Structures are given as C-alpha cells and as structure tokens.
Amino acid sequence: MTERSMVKIQGATKVFNPGRPNQVEALAEVDLTVASGEFVTLIGPSGCGKSTLLRLIASLVSPSEGSVTVNEKPAEQARLDRDYGMAFQTSGLFDWRTVTKNIELPLELMGWSKADRRRRARQMLELVKLEDFANHHPQELSGGMQQRVAIARALSFSPSLLLMDEPFGALDEMTREHMQNELLRIWQETGTTLVFVTHSIPEAVYLSTRVVVMSPRPGRIASIVEVNLNDRDGATRDTPEFFAKVTELRTALRELEG
Numbered sequence: 617m618t619e620r621s622m623v624k625i626q627g628a629t630k631v632f633n634p635g636r637p638n639q640v641e642a643l644a645e646v647d648l649t650v651a652s653g654e655f656v657t658l659i660g661p662s663g664c665g666k667s668t669l670l671r672l673i674a675s676l677v678s679p680s681e682g683s684v685t686v687n688e689k690p691a692e693q694a695r696l697d698r699d700y701g702m703a704f705q706t707s708g709l710f711d712w713r714t715v716t717k718n719i720e721l722p723l724e725l726m727g728w729s730k731a732d733r734r735r736r737a738r739q740m741l742e743l744v745k746l747e748d749f750a751n752h753h754p755q756e757l758s759g760g761m762q763q764r765v766a767i768a769r770a771l772s773f774s775p776s777l778l779l780m781d782e783p784f785g786a787l788d789e790m791t792r793e794h795m796q797n798e799l800l801r802i803w804q805e806t807g808t809t810l811v812f813v814t815h816s817i818p819e820a821v822y823l824s825t826r827v828v829v830m831s832p833r834p835g836r837i838a839s840i841v842e843v844n845l846n847d848r849d850g851a852t853r854d855t856p857e858f859f860a861k862v863t864e865l866r867t868a869l870r871e872l873e874g
C-alpha cells in the first residue's frame with residue numbers, strides 16, 4: 617500500500633512582485649512530500665522562505681511555478697474544504713470573546729449549531745487541559761495558555777493538517793518546553809499531520825519526525841534530517857541520541873554558510 621501524502625509540493629517557485637524593482641525570489645524549485653501523520657519542521661536562516669512555503673501549503677499565496685496539493689487535492693480546494701488549521705507566533709485571539717467563544721469561532725463560520733459548537737469547544741478545552749478557563753477572556757491567561765487556546769481553535773474542526781509558524785517563539789524557555797510536550801501529546805492523540813516552522817534547533821529535533829533545512833534566499837531544500845528518537849519525554853533532551861541529532865542539524869545549517 618502506498619503511503620497517503622498530506623502535502624505534495626512539486627517544482628514550486630515563488631517570486632514576489634515579478635518584473636518590478638522590488639522583485640524578490642523567495643523560493644526556488646522546492647519539492648517536498650509530507651506523509652499523513654508526519655511531524656515535519658522547516659528550519660533555515662531568517663528570510664529563507666519558511667513562512668512563504670507554509671503559506672503556499674495554506675494556499676494563502678500561490679506558487680509562481682509548480683504545484684501544491686494538500687490532502688490529495690489542489691491546495692486552494694483544501695483551503696476551501698478547511699482541511700488545515702493554522703497557528704502563529706501570536707495567538708490571534710479576540711479579547712472580547714471568552715475562551716470558549718474563541719474556540720467556537722471557526723465552527724460558527726462553518727454554520728455549526730450552537731449545541732454542537734459548545735460540545736466541541738468543551739472537548740477541545742479538555743484536549744488542551746484548559747477546562748477551568750472556559751469562560752475567561754484571553755487577557756486573563758498567560759502567553760502559554762493563550763497559545764493552547766489558539767491550538768484548540770485551529771483543531772476545533774478536526775483538520776487533517778495543522779500548520780504552525782513559530783507558535784512558541786514568544787514564550788519563555790520553560791513554558792516553551794511545556795508547550796512542546798503538549799503539542800506532541802495532541803499530535804499523538806489526534807493523528808493530525810504537522811508542518812511547523814521554527815528557528816530553534818533543539819525544538820526542531822525534539823518535535824519532528826523530519827526536519828527540512830532550507831538554504832538562504834531563494835529558499836531551496838538544502839537537506840533533510842530524519843529524527844528517529846524512540847520516546848520524547850522529560851529525559852529525552854539529556855540523551856546522547858538527542859545531542860547527536862542537534863549536532864547533525866546544526867552542522868547542516870552551518871554548511872549553508874559555506
């Protein structure tokens with residue numbers, strides 16, 4: 617049986633403002649396949665096109681050349697079908713809505729009944745362990761809790777794919793490690809495919825099944841590091857296997873500097 621591909625990018629390039637003085641070649645000849653259930657992280661120097669690649673998958677920008685399929689259909693159709701959820705560095709929650717109402721928002725837009733929305737929001741609050749904060753407003757929560765609400769909202773409609781752009785970048789180190797564990801647990805419990813952008817080498821190694829190393833602009837895939845850690849828990853970060861992978865990834869990134 618062939619593995620189901622959740623994301624398939626073939627020969628994708630992206631040129632912003634083509635033919636104008638401010639033309640930027642952001643991505644060149646990107647080929648990438650992400651299988652269903654994988655956790656793939658994009659890493660590379662600032663400005664190498666990580667966010668652009670994520671936005672191509674989300675069909676928020678279209679490729680200048682090449683093709684992008686998500687869930688085995690054109691990326692634009694997958695966007696219309698809500699096959700993916702997204703989370704960013706800032707939670708993007710609405711302060712005037714309660715936590716529950718924030719999680720319900722995509723469901724509201726999709727026309728779910730009030731009872732179904734409530735039931736689903738309650739399940740999602742259990743998933744991110746925020747049951748006691750259902751009626752709070754976002755500004756009453758810590759940064760880490762706000763990101764958990766954002767993840768709950770992104771997963772509320774059970775998308776097959778979750779796209780995350782540096783979601784833990786603004787959190788302190790301890791909260792960040794806690795969120796990484798939470799995300800791994802959610803990934804395992806839901807079976808959602810993850811495509812994740814980070815600047816952090818240890819974060820990429822800890823979370824991913826594969827790390828995609830991108831070259832400076834125009835972004836290309838320079839190498840792919842497979843991560844086969846057995847377990848990922850509190851002790852993992854202190855193991856020789858973890859250090860070896862961190863070193864391998866750091867070396868791959870250094871090689872880009874030439």
Ligand code: ADP
Nearest residue numbers: 632640642661662663664665666667668669833
């Ligand atoms: P990264 O996420 O790796 O930091 P980005 O994908 O944000 O990189 O950006 C890659 C390059 O494309 C940068 O030079 C950036 O300025 C440019 N870029 C991104 N989005 C746009 C846009 N909408 N219009 C013009 N240039 C853009």
